Amino acid sequence: MIEIKGIYKSFGENEVLKNISARFLPGKNSLIIGSSGSGKTTLLKCIVGLHEPTRGEVLYDGENFTEMDFEARVPIRKQIGMLFQNSALFDSMNVEKNIMFPLDLFTDMTRAEKIDRANFCLEKVNLKGKNKLFPAELSGGMKKRVGIARAISMQPKYLFVDEPNSGLDPKTAILIDDLISEITEEYQTTTVIVTHDMNSVMGIGDHVVFLHNGEKWWEGTNHEIAHTDNKALNEFVFASKFMQAARAKL
Amino acid sequence: MFYSFGRYILLLRLSFRKPEKFSVYWAEVMREMVSQGVGSLGIIAIISVFIGAVAAIQVAFQLVSPLVPREIVGSISRDSTILEFSPTISALVLAGRIGSSIASQIGTMRVTEQIDALEIMGVNTPGYLISPKIIAGVTMIPLLVIVSVVLGLTGGYIACVVSRDIAPTDFIVGLQNGFNPVIVTVCAVKSVAFGFIITSVCSYFGFYTTGGALEVGQSATKGVVFSCIWILFGDLVISSLLL
Numbered sequence: 001m002i003e004i005k006g007i008y009k010s011f012g013e014n015e016v017l018k019n020i021s022a023r024f025l026p027g028k029n030s031l032i033i034g035s036s037g038s039g040k041t042t043l044l045k046c047i048v049g050l051h052e053p054t055r056g057e058v059l060y061d062g063e064n065f066t067e068m069d070f071e072a073r074v075p076i077r078k079q080i081g082m083l084f085q086n087s088a089l090f091d092s093m094n095v096e097k098n099i100m101f102p103l104d105l106f107t108d109m110t111r112a113e114k115i116d117r118a119n120f121c122l123e124k125v126n127l128k129g130k131n132k133l134f135p136a137e138l139s140g141g142m143k144k145r146v147g148i149a150r151a152i153s154m155q156p157k158y159l160f161v162d163e164p165n166s167g168l169d170p171k172t173a174i175l176i177d178d179l180i181s182e183i184t185e186e187y188q189t190t191t192v193i194v195t196h197d198m199n200s201v202m203g204i205g206d207h208v209v210f211l212h213n214g215e216k217w218w219e220g221t222n223h224e225i226a227h228t229d230n231k232a233l234n235e236f237v238f239a240s241k242f243m244q245a246a247r248a249k250l
Numbered sequence: 251m252f253y254s255f256g257r258y259i260l261l262l263r264l265s266f267r268k269p270e271k272f273s274v275y276w277a278e279v280m281r282e283m284v285s286q287g288v289g290s291l292g293i294i295a296i297i298s299v300f301i302g303a304v305a306a307i308q309v310a311f312q313l314v315s316p317l318v319p320r321e322i323v324g325s326i327s328r329d330s331t332i333l334e335f336s337p338t339i340s341a342l343v344l345a346g347r348i349g350s351s352i353a354s355q356i357g358t359m360r361v362t363e364q365i366d367a368l369e370i371m372g373v374n375t376p377g378y379l380i381s382p383k384i385i386a387g388v389t390m391i392p393l394l395v396i397v398s399v400v401l402g403l404t405g406g407y408i409a410c411v412v413s414r415d416i417a418p419t420d421f422i423v424g425l426q427n428g429f430n431p432v433i434v435t436v437c438a439v440k441s442v443a444f445g446f447i448i449t450s451v452c453s454y455f456g457f458y459t460t461g462g463a464l465e466v467g468q469s470a471t472k473g474v475v476f477s478c479i480w481i482l483f484g485d486l487v488i489s490s491l492l493l
Contacts, residue, residue: 048370049369049370050366050369050370070374073372074372075372077369077370077371077372078371078372080370080371080372082367082370084363084366084367085363086362086363088362088363088364088366088367089364090364090367091358091362091364101371102371104271104274105270105271105274105371105373106270106271106371106372154371160370
């Protein structure tokens with residue numbers, strides 16, 4: 001379980017996050033949603049330690065991650081898998097080496113075992129046989145899937161996903177969502193997803209945190225969203241005519 | 251300026267932390283050695299031959315006098331090639347070739363979140379990205395300078411053969427006359443120092459790139475410019491201390 005308590009984050013005078021607290025449970029897809037500039041990605045970066053919160057705490061299974069130094073964080077970081085918005089695959093390595101990279105650094109597996117693991121992860125994301133391709137040869141959707149394969153190669157306990165569907169067609173986006181959801185359920189990972197894609201929210205949002213102007217305005221499940229009277233959330237979720245029509249049918 | 255210098259020192263300290271796995275770092279060092287060393291051999295060979303030839307022709311032109319022995323052209327060419335042309339001019343050229351490549355490579359990794367991905371995995375990113383480049387720089391740049399010295403003197407010899415201002419035998423005799431080994435020490439110290447400056451300064455600018463493609467280009471430019479300035483300053487300091 002990941003718990004964040006009273007997170008504040010400022011960049012100079014600009015206060016981006018204000019007093020955000022939440023709990024993210026294992027085996028659940030927790031979605032952080034909000035409009036552009038609401039602080040979603042900053043919050044995610046504070047949780048994983050890419051940004052240091054100005055105030056507040058991030059607890060991984062009760063351990064205070066915020067107070068730890070680099071060395072102390074390494075054991076927790078080995079249990080973290082993350083998919084970045086642009087996949088962040090290493091350009092100089094092929095797909096197989098990208099997936100094997102954390103295994104090379106942090107395990108004593110033999111080369112054959114590492115290749116087996118890479119093949120297993122690629123099969124999991126439906127990219128069997130694409131081992132030798134380089135990131136430049138992959139489509140956006142394939143890059144995301146390789147990113148997921150790399151994220152799960154160390155069998156993470158915590159999975160973080162930043163805008164998994166940005167730049168993808170709706171069919172591929174659903175495929176990626178289903179894949180993340182399947183991994184969360186199968187490995188019981190604590191999964192935190194940052195998105196503003198309402199299909200993702202309605203499809204896999206077991207737990208949804210809505211940010212507005214850097215503050216937490218609403219928290220609940222995807223089923224509860226349709227019936228909320230939170231004005232800002234309603235304006236965000238039902239901005240499109242399609243969503244308004246869908247709500248009317250409920 | 252003090253802020254940047256402090257950040258540079260801290261980055262260097264982080265770069266030489268204990269590696270997560272020695273074999274992975276070693277593979278990176280080897281890759282960098284090939285990239286920096288073998289990759290720069292062509293340009294170093296070309297500039298060294300030409301600079302050596304030009305140096306011999308210009309010295310011969312300035313010392314045309316019945317009072318000056320003809321062999322002196324070889325001696326002056328040797329000393330100026332070993333002391334200045336090979337280490338310093340090569341370093342300035344390598345700052346453009348290796349330095350810009352390092353700054354843009356690390357800068358691109360920064361803006362495309364590849365460095366964030368490494369950090370999330372628990373990798374000491376300065377150590378993994380920068381230390382192999384510095385190790386490769388301080389080993390391969392001195393080797394390139396040795397090649398440059400040999401080819402520079404060869405260029406001088408070729409110039410004598412072609413121009414016929416100086417007899418090639420006089421040039422060879424001049425190369426052997428009055429050789430002071432300290433110039434080799436100075437050359438070695440300079441090349442190691444310049445290797446360190448090029449790789450560390452350009453890594454620093456690449457590592458702290460923010461923004462996008464435009465800023466990556468700016469980081470590469472800054473890296474090369476600052477490397478050149480520090481090379482020239484280092485050249486002055488080392489020459490005044492060791493000569």
